[in-house]
Amino acid sequence: xxxxxxxxxxxxxxxxxxxxxxxxxxxxxxxxxxxxLKTAHFRKPWIAAGLLAPQLLILLFFFFIPSYxxxxxxxxxxxxxxxxxxxxxxxxFSRLLMSPDYQRSAFFTLWFTAVQAFVTIALAMLFAFATDxxxxxxGIYKSVILMPYAIAPVISGVxxxxxxxxxxxxxxxFIHSLGLPWDPNRRPFDAQMLVIVATVWKHICYDYIFxxxxxxxxxxxxxxxxxxDGARPVRRFFTISLPLITPTIFFLIxxxxxxxxFETFGIIDAVTKGGPAGATNTLVYKVFQDGxxxxxxxxxxxxxxxxxxxxxxxxxxxxxxxxxxxxxQV
Amino acid sequence: MKxxxxxxxxxxxxxxxxAAGVAVSLLSLQMAGSAFAQERVKVEWWHALGGRLGDIxxxxxxxxxxxxxxxxxxxxxxxxxxxxxxxxxxAYRVGQQPTLIQAAERGxxxxxxxxxxxxxxxxxEQQGYDIDWDDxxxxxxxxxxxxxxxxxxxxxxxxxxxxxNGDMFKQAGFDAPGETWQDVEKQLxxxxxxxxxxxxxALANDFFWSxxxxxxxxxxxxxxxxANGFDGLATEFVFNKSPLVVGxxxxxxxxxxxxxxxxxxxxxxxxxxxxxxxxxxxxxxxAAHAGISSTAPFAWSATYLPHEEGIEPKNSTIGxxxxxxxxxxxxxxxxxxxxxxxxVASPEVxxxxxxxxxxxxxxxxxxxxxxxxxxxxxxxxxxxAILQLGRGEPTENSRGFxxxxxxxxxxxLVEEIQGVWTGQQTAQQALDNAAARGNEILRQYEQLHAGx
Numbered sequence: 001x002x003x004x005x006x007x008x009x010x011x012x013x014x015x016x017x018x019x020x021x022x023x024x025x026x027x028x029x030x031x032x033x034x035x036x037l038k039t040a041h042f043r044k045p046w047i048a049a050g051l052l053a054p055q056l057l058i059l060l061f062f063f064f065i066p067s068y069x070x071x072x073x074x075x076x077x078x079x080x081x082x083x084x085x086x087x088x089x090x091x092x093f094s095r096l097l098m099s100p101d102y103q104r105s106a107f108f109t110l111w112f113t114a115v116q117a118f119v120t121i122a123l124a125m126l127f128a129f130a131t132d133x134x135x136x137x138x139g140i141y142k143s144v145i146l147m148p149y150a151i152a153p154v155i156s157g158v159x160x161x162x163x164x165x166x167x168x169x170x171x172x173x174f175i176h177s178l179g180l181p182w183d184p185n186r187r188p189f190d191a192q193m194l195v196i197v198a199t200v201w202k203h204i205c206y207d208y209i210f211x212x213x214x215x216x217x218x219x220x221x222x223x224x225x226x227x228x229d230g231a232r233p234v235r236r237f238f239t240i241s242l243p244l245i246t247p248t249i250f251f252l253i254x255x256x257x258x259x260x261x262f263e264t265f266g267i268i269d270a271v272t273k274g275g276p277a278g279a280t281n282t283l284v285y286k287v288f289q290d291g292x293x294x295x296x297x298x299x300x301x302x303x304x305x306x307x308x309x310x311x312x313x314x315x316x317x318x319x320x321x322x323x324x325x326x327x328x329q330v
Numbered sequence: 331m332k333x334x335x336x337x338x339x340x341x342x343x344x345x346x347x348x349a350a351g352v353a354v355s356l357l358s359l360q361m362a363g364s365a366f367a368q369e370r371v372k373v374e375w376w377h378a379l380g381g382r383l384g385d386i387x388x389x390x391x392x393x394x395x396x397x398x399x400x401x402x403x404x405x406x407x408x409x410x411x412x413x414x415x416x417x418x419x420x421a422y423r424v425g426q427q428p429t430l431i432q433a434a435e436r437g438x439x440x441x442x443x444x445x446x447x448x449x450x451x452x453x454x455e456q457q458g459y460d461i462d463w464d465d466x467x468x469x470x471x472x473x474x475x476x477x478x479x480x481x482x483x484x485x486x487x488x489x490x491x492x493x494x495n496g497d498m499f500k501q502a503g504f505d506a507p508g509e510t511w512q513d514v515e516k517q518l519x520x521x522x523x524x525x526x527x528x529x530x531x532a533l534a535n536d537f538f539w540s541x542x543x544x545x546x547x548x549x550x551x552x553x554x555x556x557a558n559g560f561d562g563l564a565t566e567f568v569f570n571k572s573p574l575v576v577g578x579x580x581x582x583x584x585x586x587x588x589x590x591x592x593x594x595x596x597x598x599x600x601x602x603x604x605x606x607x608x609x610x611x612x613x614x615x616x617a618a619h620a621g622i623s624s625t626a627p628f629a630w631s632a633t634y635l636p637h638e639e640g641i642e643p644k645n646s647t648i649g650x651x652x653x654x655x656x657x658x659x660x661x662x663x664x665x666x667x668x669x670x671x672x673x674v675a676s677p678e679v680x681x682x683x684x685x686x687x688x689x690x691x692x693x694x695x696x697x698x699x700x701x702x703x704x705x706x707x708x709x710x711x712x713x714x715a716i717l718q719l720g721r722g723e724p725t726e727n728s729r730g731f732x733x734x735x736x737x738x739x740x741x742x743l744v745e746e747i748q749g750v751w752t753g754q755q756t757a758q759q760a761l762d763n764a765a766a767r768g769n770e771i772l773r774q775y776e777q778l779h780a781g782x
Binding site: 077078079080081082083084086157158160161162163164165166167168169184185186187188270271272273275276277278279289292293294295296 | 412413415416419422423440443444445446529586592593594595596597598603608735737738741745746748749751752753754774777778779
């Protein structure tokens with residue numbers, strides 16, 4: 001096969017074929033772009049299939065089969081053992097959407113996710129920005145910020161719950177000593193704050209790593225030029241660094257929304273168990289409660305289907321709305 | 331390719347050597363203990379008891395395995411009752427279920443109607459054991475009997491009792507807690523006002539069971555129609571129509587506002603609030619004996635649950651777990667399961683189990699044995715639960731509860747009651763909502779199990 005090395009076009013200069021042959025081939029390959037990066041393809045389809053297989057296999061077991069299961073359960077009422085099953089059509093969905101409980105949970109999930117994402121990114125940005133100005137003990141500074149990532153969500157949740165426990169928690173006693181009321185067991189807002197603080201604390205490190213890396217990639221020449229022009233650090237950050245790291249911020253917004261929507265469940269389970277009176281019951285925690293604790297599989301499956309749709313919609317929306325404003329060229 | 335195969339072979343061979351080595355060493359270990367040990371049939375049992383109770387279960391299992399040489403019971407702690415149940419259901423659907431499972435009283439209907447269980451009496455008969463079901467104490471067997479025979483073996487049965495810190499009561503000038511809620515209320519407020527303790531009562535996590543369900547049983551209030559569900563799946567919740575139950579919740583809310591009643595919340599257990607001397611009283615299961623007697627550093631004691639002034643109290647109802655036998659296992663495993671059930675039901679083991687844990691002895695024989703030993707004279711708080719369970723003639727309202735998917739409606743009740751704690755709704759509204767939402771669950775259950 002004399003022309004086999006042409007197929008990928010990524011072989012670099014040494015592997016490039018004679019120009020004439022290259023041109024002939026370009027005509028054969030439809031829509032080859034300049035760099036050829038996006039249109040590289042394999043002559044032998046099994047190579048592509050082989051390379052994709054591990055990922056597809058993972059998707060099969062962790063996405064397609066569970067999705068199929070969820071869909072098949074969402075339209076039935078079923079006893080936990082699977083012995084009895086009756087088809088109920090959209091009843092599981094209509095029951096959910098009509099329930100004030102579910103609406104409240106959806107509303108809380110939305111604002112919780114938004115606040116959590118905003119606060120996490122803002123604080124991580126502040127810490128990342130400050131990294132440059134920490135001269136002594138920068139290593140310690142970084143490891144202190146990164147530490148929460150090494151702690152399991154449930155453990156960190158238990159720590160927060162204990163610190164702010166109104167009966168015995170030292171932080172709660174401190175708040176009480178200031179004359180402020182604090183009781184996450186009886187005041188929904190306190191519980192919501194506690195959950196937000198715990199989830200933000202757990203995720204700052206993740207955002208921080210990406211932001212520090214992004215800030216390092218900002219060309220020094222630009223910053224120096226601005227410095228010579230007399231711009232102070234904060235000004236330099238907002239006019240030069242920030243616009244240049246928008247791709248990272250965009251990525252972090254997506255990741256934080258995903259985190260808030262889907263991954264905060266361990267912390268909520270440890271800090272509030274969704275209470276009081278469902279005040280911190282996010283949609284994902286509700287799926288867990290209804291499905292795995294209460295064994296109400298039909299309703300739980302319907303909830304996961306709704307969540308799946310929401311997740312798809314959100315991702316599409318985010319890419320549509322935000323990607324345009326993101327500048328990928330550095 | 332060839333090299334790969336070769337390697338794999340070598341790998342397999344080394345595995346074999348390793349396995350053989352392990353087997354040999356195990357064999358020699360077992361030979362030291364018992365000559366036939368290697369032929370033991372493994373019987374799996376998943377249970378939900380942790381902490382001090384978990385240690386006692388481990389002891390029970392060790393003793394059973396040492397008592398015979400045919401079977402080896404392998405007990406696994408799968409988490410709390412809900413986690414245990416969820417794990418079992420998931421395992422059952424793929425044919426990986428254990429032979430024995432401990433399920434809470436609230437899961438009774440779920441287990442009974444699952445089509446996945448073998449009734450314990452049937453198993454015992456098949457395996458040639460003769461158990462005298464009439465010897466089970468009335469309040470316990472009354473709950474588990476279906477058509478005259480129990481569906482499962484009552485294993486760890488309990489009922490809530492009133493725990494108190496004797497030192498604090500003495501300090502406040504009381505000998506013991508009052509018998510009525512009215513008297514108790516005065517005492518709890520006195521304890522708080524005198525500054526003896528900042529928290530007069532810790533609210534148990536299962537307060538819906540100890541302070542609402544048992545309250546309605548003791549005061550002979552209907553919790554649901556059709557004899558609390560014993561007479562059919564068409565049952566409906568009516569606890570919201572009882573002025574007494576509504577009043578009970580109002581009282582709890584008042585106490586909470588007054589700083590008398592304390593929620594433990596996440597991060598610590600209510601029992602810790604009591605045993606650490608933070609709260610003066612605690613209404614919880616008699617099974618708390620295991621934990622309280624080993625950790626409380628003060629003169630703790632317990633008494634009957636209070637009742638309303640001027641009302642003759644009825645019996646309280648049981649809680650706790652039962653042993654169920656699941657379908658789909660091998661005959662020799664069933665033989666092992668039957669042997670274990672026979673072992674657990676024997677008076678000696680019952681008496682030991684009860685004295686270790688605080689759960690009530692489930693057979694009269696075990697109860698009599700403890701009595702003959704003078705055990706209750708030495709440990710008077712151990713008898714409270716038994717006497718309270720057997721108090722008076724049980725009525726339709728005090729026999730217990732049989733609601734389909736009761737764990738779901740219970741969760742709803744707790745959520746609605748939390749709305750009272752937060753001040754978002756009144757006690758009446760909360761109970762109305764809980765009954766309405768709970769009835770939806772009952773109707774779904776009825777629809778799914780129609781014709782049973």
